[in-house]
Amino acid sequence: xxxxxxxxxxxxxxxxxxxxxxxxxxxxxxxxxxxxxxxxxxxxxxxxxxxxxxxxxxxxxxxxxxxxxxxxxxxxxxxxxxxxxxxxxxxxxxxxxxxxxxxxxxxxxxxxxxxxxxxxxxxxxxxxxxxxxxxxxxxxxxxxxxxxxxxxxxxxxxxxxxx
Amino acid sequence: xxxxxxxxxxxxxxxxxxxxxxxxxxxxxxxxxxxxxxxxxxxxxxxxxxxxxxxxxxxxxxxxxxxxxxxxxxxxxxxxxxxxxxxxxxxxxxxxxxxxxxxxxxxxxxxxxxxxxxxxxxxxxxxxxxxxxxxxxxxxxxxxxxxxxxxxxxxxxxxxxxxxxxxxxxxxxxxxxxxxxxxxxxxxxxxxxxxxxxxxxxxxxxxxxxxxxxxxxxxxxxxxxxxxxxxxxxxxxxxxxxxxxxxxxxxxxxxxxxxxxxxxxxxxxxxxxxxxxxxxxxxxxxxxxxxxxxxxxxxxxxxxxxxxxxxxxxxxxxxxxxxxxxxxxxxxxxxxxxxxxxxxxxxxxxxxxxxxxxxxxxxxxxxxxxxxxxxxxxxxxxxxxxxxxxxxxxxxxxxxxxxxxxxxxxxxxxxxxxxxxxxxxxxxxxxxxxxxxxxxxxxxxxxxxxxxxxxxxxxxxxxxxxxxxxxxxxxxxxxxxxxxxxxxxxxxxxxxxxxxxxxxxxxxxxxxxxxxxxxxxxxxxxxxxxxxxxxxxxxxxxxxxxxxxxxxxxxxxxxxxxxxxx
Numbered sequence: 001x002x003x004x005x006x007x008x009x010x011x012x013x014x015x016x017x018x019x020x021x022x023x024x025x026x027x028x029x030x031x032x033x034x035x036x037x038x039x040x041x042x043x044x045x046x047x048x049x050x051x052x053x054x055x056x057x058x059x060x061x062x063x064x065x066x067x068x069x070x071x072x073x074x075x076x077x078x079x080x081x082x083x084x085x086x087x088x089x090x091x092x093x094x095x096x097x098x099x100x101x102x103x104x105x106x107x108x109x110x111x112x113x114x115x116x117x118x119x120x121x122x123x124x125x126x127x128x129x130x131x132x133x134x135x136x137x138x139x140x141x142x143x144x145x146x147x148x149x150x151x152x153x154x155x156x157x158x159x160x161x162x163x
Numbered sequence: 164x165x166x167x168x169x170x171x172x173x174x175x176x177x178x179x180x181x182x183x184x185x186x187x188x189x190x191x192x193x194x195x196x197x198x199x200x201x202x203x204x205x206x207x208x209x210x211x212x213x214x215x216x217x218x219x220x221x222x223x224x225x226x227x228x229x230x231x232x233x234x235x236x237x238x239x240x241x242x243x244x245x246x247x248x249x250x251x252x253x254x255x256x257x258x259x260x261x262x263x264x265x266x267x268x269x270x271x272x273x274x275x276x277x278x279x280x281x282x283x284x285x286x287x288x289x290x291x292x293x294x295x296x297x298x299x300x301x302x303x304x305x306x307x308x309x310x311x312x313x314x315x316x317x318x319x320x321x322x323x324x325x326x327x328x329x330x331x332x333x334x335x336x337x338x339x340x341x342x343x344x345x346x347x348x349x350x351x352x353x354x355x356x357x358x359x360x361x362x363x364x365x366x367x368x369x370x371x372x373x374x375x376x377x378x379x380x381x382x383x384x385x386x387x388x389x390x391x392x393x394x395x396x397x398x399x400x401x402x403x404x405x406x407x408x409x410x411x412x413x414x415x416x417x418x419x420x421x422x423x424x425x426x427x428x429x430x431x432x433x434x435x436x437x438x439x440x441x442x443x444x445x446x447x448x449x450x451x452x453x454x455x456x457x458x459x460x461x462x463x464x465x466x467x468x469x470x471x472x473x474x475x476x477x478x479x480x481x482x483x484x485x486x487x488x489x490x491x492x493x494x495x496x497x498x499x500x501x502x503x504x505x506x507x508x509x510x511x512x513x514x515x516x517x518x519x520x521x522x523x524x525x526x527x528x529x530x531x532x533x534x535x536x537x538x539x540x541x542x543x544x545x546x547x548x549x550x551x552x553x554x555x556x557x558x559x560x561x562x563x564x565x566x567x568x569x570x571x572x573x574x575x576x577x578x579x580x581x582x583x584x585x586x587x588x589x590x591x592x593x594x595x596x597x598x599x600x601x602x603x604x605x606x607x608x609x610x611x612x613x614x615x616x617x618x619x620x621x622x623x624x625x626x627x628x629x630x631x632x633x634x635x636x637x638x639x640x641x642x643x644x645x646x647x648x649x650x651x652x653x654x655x656x657x658x659x660x661x662x663x664x665x666x667x668x669x670x671x672x673x674x675x676x677x678x679x680x681x682x683x684x685x686x687x688x689x690x691x692x693x694x695x696x697x698x699x700x701x702x703x704x705x706x707x708x709x710x711x712x713x714x715x716x717x718x719x720x721x722x723x724x725x726x727x728x729x
Contacts, residue, residue, distance in 0.1 A: 009344070010344055013293070014281055014282075014285075014293070017282065017285065018285060021285055021286060025286050055472070055476075058472065059469060059473060062468050062469035063469050065468070065469075066467065066468075066469055068289070068290040068310060068342070068344060068345050069290075069344055070344055071343055071344040163343060
């Protein structure tokens with residue numbers, strides 16, 4: 001099963017490598033990983049998307065909690081939450097494809113943020129599944145480059161991850 | 164008054180009441196060694212290889228319940244400590260390892276004797292630090308000692324660049340240190356403890372399965388008391404030996420791959436297992452599917468939540484310190500007079516298993532290794548500290564030397580590091596002056612850290628080396644015999660040194676023993692006439708001796724091979 005794990009950790013040199021190292025050392029899988037400081041500059045927040053059975057997830061959460069730099073760990077996907085990922089995608093947009101590409105971006109509520117005579121860069125935000133479907137909806141030969149941030153997530157309502 | 168980083172390091176160690184520092188100097192730690200030279204409270208033990216410094220500090224910790232402290236230089240000094248760190252980490256031993264680093268301005272430039280210490284040690288330490296500012300030095304060392312000793316103990320590395328040891332600042336050592344990200348649970352959950360106690364009192368076939376956590380928590384006496392009140396059998400893991408008296412009638416021996424028949428059978432057939440400071444590892448319960456196919460309830464006490472339900476699903480998890488939790492159990496479980504009558508049937512079955520006498524070994528006109536251990540046990544009255552290397556001799560020691568007290572059996576259980584025996588014996592000697600320390604080893608293992616015979620001479624350590632020499636890497640040879648149709652691929656150790664002459668060359672006493680009748684006189688001579696000397700005893704043993712009983716890797720706990728099965 002797919003899980004989104006949120007980790008609050010000390011914003012210190014090497015803290016990210018402790019988390020990444022734990023996943024590789026114990027054979028856990030990482031689908032996406034994002035990291036940035038929080039509003040409290042002494043803390044970073046990592047969001048990891050991983051796959052595993054409930055037993056594996058229990059171990060991942062326990063092992064993460066064991067890392068001395070880790071302050072809090074939450075499996076966001078245990079309850080109501082919101083996930084978002086940002087993608088920048090550069091596409092060929094010339095001739096008859098130009099208008100079609102603009103229309104596709106609008107359908108997916110993307111924004112064209114860079115334009116040349118023959119290309120667009122489209123910015124698209126949403127769940128990973130939505131980004132996947134956008135890629136799937138395009139003619140593969142028109143995709144020049146993609147870059148995705150990986151998933152960020154937050155609990156709904158009163159679910160708050162804070163020190 | 165401002166003092167240098169190097170002096171701060173030494174002052175911190177004074178504050179922590181460190182009496183021995185195991186180390187090896189080098190360029191990046193010259194300032195620290197200079198500060199060390201100017202004081203006399205800490206005794207520095209100059210080893211011959213950094214790996215041995217960590218092993219010695221490790222055994223110092225294991226045999227005394229104090230922190231082992233190490234000082235090494237950057238680069239190769241650090242890389243040589245890795246095996247020692249991993250050994251201590253796997254067995255949860257509290258160490259503080261101070262490492263020199265190239266000056267901060269040089270870090271990342273492939274400077275001479277530079278390595279990424281924090282990166283390279285990360286997977287084999289509980290935590291590590293790189294100190295980039297002298298004003299952080301004292302508080303970081305305080306944190307290192309706190310982290311090493313609290314919760315599930317483990318080694319902590321503090322990497323100190325050379326310029327930081329030269330910079331100056333005012334020294335202030337904090338009494339306590341708080342870390343919002345580090346709050347190990349000590350007290351067990353009372354509701355869970357109550358449920359556990361209830362389960363134990365209702366059990367018809369209970370067993371206590373106790374590991375190294377009991378020893379680390381100094382909870383042996385409480386464990387013994389609880390076991391006596393319950394009247395149930397007790398088994399120890401390899402790491403737990405001595406946590407419960409081996410001569411107690413309720414002790415069924417070690418369990419696992421080379422555990423006794425009665426311990427493995429009782430563990431498998433119990434209806435309630437009380438696991439304390441043990442982690443159901445592969446060498447202990449064998450195949451998990453086979454183990455879990457038998458219905459039973461498991462109560463698991465462990466200070467590390469990640470040890471619980473890792474390999475085996477547990478019914479009643481209790482996170483906390485074994486000593487505190489056993490106190491709570493003792494409050495709930497009343498003293499019984501005599502053996503609990505409800506357990507009569509259970510004991511009848513256990514005695515039947517016990518009557519199998521699974522540790523009987525074949526007769527031989529050569530020296531049998533088991534015999535040497537039995538005699539060592541008798542002559543030392545079970546009161547020696549035994550360090551061991553890794554292999555057949557380690558299992559023979561665990562099986563035939565009966566440990567009645569904790570912290571007398573020092574071995575590498577988790578990582579299984581060959582070469583630990585001799586440096587372990589050094590650390591045990593420093594921590595326990597006057598106590599007999601014997602290193603049981605083989606001709607394979609001993610050669611992995613044999614250079615320490617020189618350190619042993621320098622510090623006059625009266626270590627008794629019991630080398631069970633069969634000319635083979637015995638445990639591997641045993642597996643090749645049993646599972647690879649006797650294809651002895653590279654396990655015959657030809658061109659062995661003459662260990663007697665080697666011992667003499669290092670200034671020690673060497674004794675070679677080739678006949679069974681000479682075993683006892685040799686041991687007696689070593690322990691009386693040469694009480695104050697390091698004696699290297701080279702026992703030429705029967706090379707066909709194998710360790711039994713045995714549960715082969717991946718097999719179930721009850722699928723036991725006995726010596727006569729081969």
